[in-house]
Amino acid sequence: MAKTCLVVDDSKIVRVMARKILEGLGFEVFDAENGQEALDFCIKSPPACVLLDWNMPVMNGLDFLKKVRSEAVGKGIKIIFCTTQTDAESVKQGMSAGADEYIMKPFDEGVIKSKFSEVGLI
Amino acid sequence: MSGADPGTSSDANFSEHEKFYLRQALTSVMKEGAGLRAPPLDDASLWARLLAVCASFRDRPLLTPQELLAHAQGERYNEEFRQAVLEGFLSRNTAFFHGREAFRFLQKKLQQNIQTSPQSTQRDSATSSRSTKVWSAACASGQEPLSLAILWHNLQKQEDTSGAEFEIYASDLSSRSIEKAKRGLYNNFDAQHGLSVSSLMSYFDQQADGGFWQAKNSLLNSIKFFQHNLLHSPPSFLPRELDWIFVPHTFDRFDANVVERVITRLASLLSSDGWLVLSPCDAEIALRAGFSEDDVAREHGLFSRATFSYPDRISGKSFALDNSASAVLEES
Known part of the structure; x- marks a missing residue:
């Protein structure tokens, strides 16, 4: 059975691009436009992993990360930030909040493969 | 075209005869200098490679493709030309922990x-x-x-x-x-x-x-x-x-x-x-x-x-x- 990945990004272009790459890697892909939508999804049917943007309306990625990690179902999900927040302080903040890996946009298939491999998803 | 900026031109306007010389020169230098196969070069990729080679002339960054052609048509390729061709073709990027x-x-x-x-x-x-x-x-x-x-x-x-x-x-x-x-x-x-x-x-x-x-x-x-x-x-x-x-x-x-x-x-x-x-x-x-x-x-x-x-x-x-x-x- 294919692993599931939730792509959370308010940009449709990024969601489409990520979906294309992840489906090529064998994932079943779902998407959400903000942290609240992603949180609802994860509580209902936790995916194997989340590719997570930081800056989004309604609920940003950092708040989503903290909330989902506080839920029992959220502890086992691999969460990879994928963001334009590329300064070292943001990286530290994101990892301290419970992210498993961190992607600095822009990204390509090579980066996705590399980071997903780092956390044992492929 | 002499003196044209190779960084902004999109077409070399070389004749077929001149392109032949350039392809031959690039292939020869790649093989003799590094044992490398020159990739097949259509007009667009030939031009892109030439720009890279021109940029490789460290002390003469404004060398034009036409000057390069003169090198290629010479009886012997000089060392500067050889090195520039190799640099233009070889520069590549890779990844950490590749393999x-x-x-x-x-x-x-x-x-x-x-x-x-x-x-x-x-x-x-x-x-x-x-x-x-x-x-x-x-x-x-x-x-x-x-x-x-x-x-x-x-x-x-x-x-x-x-x-x-x-x-x-x-x-x-x-x-x-x-x-x-x-x-x-x-x-x-x-x-x-x-x-x-x-x-x-x-x-x-x-x-x-x-x-x-x-x-x-x-x-x-x-x-x-x-x-x-x-x-x-x-x-x-x-x-x-x-x-x-x-x-x-x-x-x-x-x-x-x-x-x-x-x-x-x-x-x-x-x-x-x-x-x-x-x-x-x-x-x-x-x-x-x-x-x-x-x-x-x-x-x-x-x-x-x-x-x-x-x-x-x-x-x-x-x-x-x-x-x-x-x-x-x-x-x-």
């Missing part, structure tokens, strides 16, 4: 070495000695030797490595690539290809503008960089009994007639149980060059010196593995 399995295998061997060997400096084999010598022989922009340095630094955090040494040598044919490798400066995009965020944060410092990451001196200082053409004999300072030679993703552009000789030469530099790291797709070449097949090799592009025998067709006769192998290769 991850080879690094995992190396780490496993190092751990075995450290855990089973007493605190001794006696050197008898790649798996039991306390000194490991590794050569990244086509290191491009430096990610491979830096990955080796990171691997060793990480191992030092996990194991008692006191008394053990890990020597890293790194070379490339392209002087521009070696300069980039020595600098150890990568943009956000390149820095995360193959590198975990924890390694990035541990071993690199972000530049003030936020767009680049600088490898720490502790990594860079552990690598001996030098420019080297794999067609030539290695420099005298390179140890003759290396434990590992990394040349993955290198030979796909080499001329087929040269690859066996290069691989055979590299094998002659390995210790008796050293390892040669190629691409999995190089397995056929390695077999032709004298390595025997085993499962590890087939799967990950790893070839043990223990499985190597010099093929008759290269030496002209069978002979034992010894230092004379290099001399024979020079003659062949």
